[in-house]
Amino acid sequence: MNPATKAIVRIVTGGILAVVLSRLFFPESGLVFAAGLFVALVGAAYGLEWIHNRNKD
Numbered sequence: 001m002n003p004a005t006k007a008i009v010r011i012v013t014g015g016i017l018a019v020v021l022s023r024l025f026f027p028e029s030g031l032v033f034a035a036g037l038f039v040a041l042v043g044a045a046y047g048l049e050w051i052h053n054r055n056k057d
Contacts, residue, residue, distance in 0.1 A: 010042050010045045010046070011042060014038050014041040014042040014045070015038055017041055018034045018035070018037040018038035018041055019034050021037060022034040022037055
């Protein structure tokens, strides 16, 4: 898959999940919490891909 396509899918999915999870589990939280959760989710996606691919070279 094209790296740009991966980035777009991760950003959109991370944004949707961050908003849904923050509203579901922490309804009183603000936009900053959802943004932090978004960064954590997208960062975890890239981190797990790095762990998965680090020994393939």
